[in-house]
Amino acid sequence: MANIIYIACSIDGFIAREDGDIDWLVNIPNKSNSDYGFEEFMNRIDGIIMGRKTFEKVLEINFWPYTKPVFVLSGTLKKLPEELEKKAEIVSGSPEDIIKRLNAKGIKNIYIDGGTTIRNFLKEGLIDEMIITTASIILGAGIPLFAGIGTEKKFAIEKTEQLNEYLVKIYYKKKDENADTLES
Amino acid sequence: MANIIYIACSIDGFIAREDGDIDWLVNIPNKSNSDYGFEEFMNRIDGIIMGRKTFEKVLEINFWPYTKPVFVLSGTLKKLPEELEKKAEIVSGSPEDIIKRLNAKGIKNIYIDGGTTIRNFLKEGLIDEMIITTASIILGAGIPLFAGIGTEKKFAIEKTEQLNEYLVKIYYKKKDENADTLES
16 A cells, blocks of 8 residues: 655756646657656556646546546546546545545545645655656746645655666655664 | 766655754764765765855864865855864855866865855855765755755766665766756
């Protein structure tokens, strides 16, 4: 059972330009047409909790990339497009409550997506793993992944994979808070 | 001839806590007493350009860790402690001018240190390499490495080294701006 972040950011920690554009990421040369492990990751998870803004961004691409149920976190959205009826639903509540409800339905490994959502779940100590791909560009401005979440969280590095000349993927696992290392 | 950043930061991009503390970094377990490649790096460079704030932080540790001449960037400092007479000197001027002056003296591979100094040199396109070690902790607040420097800079990943369970070192090289990849 794990709540997992799977995201890409620039060296300076932005997940998109200020207007949401991710051209700097999608334009990275990819001759072998690799999915950089996305399908493997999708197979591992049971569902996705996604912030409303990220969901709206996904709708713009006119292609639904998820093979697992998506739970859109929103207190304002009333209904989803009809064609997503069996693919996505709206949820609201505290991060902890949502996780509990999903876990009770058998949705145990959960992909947590979207900047605000990631930060809210992190603050609550609800993130068990982070798979962060860094693209070798300094954007200089944009939408930050972490900003200052205001609370300290310890992780350990499980694995590092250099995907190509421009992408490196780091797998982090939550550090047991009672362990005798990385004390502050 | 290269201007090189060599620095450690948290997953969320902070080089120190708000008060300058780097306990989260120095307390990482290091049973084999590794210098994580610092001496090898020091051997490669000819000199160090360091911001005034970083210099004052180094003075606090009562141990001079540098085997190469240090140039302290400051428009306000008048003189350095006597015991550093042959080890460090004060410089001022634009990043480009300082580099030119040092290069003319045979100081060709230069370690650029300190948050503000790093950002100023980056903005001017004067950073050729970055060796960034990420510690697997989210600090939540602190002194940022990049903040929003406001300008885009492209790099390529030369090498990735996982040092231990808590540290990963990534070597970036400046990307030729005329190359046909990573276009924005």
